[in-house]
Amino acid sequence: MRQILALLALTFLLLAPAARAESPVLAGIAHSGEVRVGLTGDYKPFSWEEPEGHFEGMDADMAAALARDLGVRLTITRTSWPTLMDDLATGKFDIGMGGISITEARQEKALFSMPLLSDGKAPVARCADAERFRTLDGIDREGVRVIVNPGGTNEQFARANIHRATLILHKDNATVFDEIAAGRADVMMTDAIETRIVAKEYPSLCATSPDAPFTRAEKAYLLPQDAAWKARVDDWLARMEANGERARIFAKWVE
Missing domain, CATH: 3.40.190.10 (Periplasmic binding protein-like II)
Structure with missing residues (x-):
């Protein structure tokens, strides 16, 4: 069943030249057969790397779910908080995950998916x-x-x-x-x-006061300035929300 779903998803990518023409990221994913997800690997419960090269956490699971939905293989790319925006700008990854907060400075250079949660x-x-x-x-x-x-x-x-x-x-x-x-x-x-x-x-x-944080900010996935790719990610997230899969993944890592 998983192979059939993967084949259908890949067929969607291959049979959508108009979407690929509008989206350099989707075109690259279809050509390479992989989606590259940037993770810092140092921020629980979103992602952490232990042992080296092995990533766990809610966004490691979400990254795997995204790859399945696209019908391609997953490649996790190690990034860091100081280099996050530069790594995105140079095309080191297709989507950044791992507890990234939406900020005005980041919005000037990138797009964000629909928000996943609010924290402070x-x-x-x-x-x-x-x-x-x-x-x-x-x-x-x-x-x-x-x-x-x-x-x-x-x-x-x-x-x-x-x-x-x-x-x-x-x-x-x-x-x-x-x-x-x-x-x-x-x-x-x-x-x-x-x-x-x-x-x-x-x-x-x-x-000391997790229920009364000093600030409030939304967390989402970081994306290059590619509107069609954002729409594809948001569509996937909406379906993950509707079928309860996102909630199940989050509940696995946050009690």
Whole structure:
């Protein structure tokens, strides 16, 4: 059955020259027989890489579902938050997944799919310090060490709101919470969905206010400026929503 569906999807691509002519991305996918999905591999529950070359998470599953829907093979391309937009611009991947927030700066250079969820920045700290860091006023004080991964909205938010505390840039997002647990940093502000995951994985760390984040932003898939490709992705997402598959995938990774 899966082979039949894949053949039908590929036939759709091959028999739609008008759509391919309007969409360089769809034309490239039809020609190569693959869809290239960019993932950072360092942001639970969306995607993480462990061991090297093996990606897991909700958007790793969604990427596989997209490839099945297109009837092509999946190639996951490693990207990073500092290089995300440059990698898109140079055609390193066809679609960026993995918990990407919609921002005005990104919208100037790219398109986004329909939104997948709404989230916002919230603190995670050692449980013993949780009460101290429930507010921005409590965080932005002299002597507080705020750690952040560079290149994305976490760094943008921290730089816009941290003026008195010490800001520590930690380049490896996969180990940034180890620094807090070890006492080398005090608090990080990231998306609330991640703070909940961190609190489950680190007994000494707590999500201080995940239900009342400091900001609100929508997350979606990052796309090149190709309207026909966006329409194809949005159509797939609408069908995933209607048949409950998106909800099942998300529920697998977020309790």
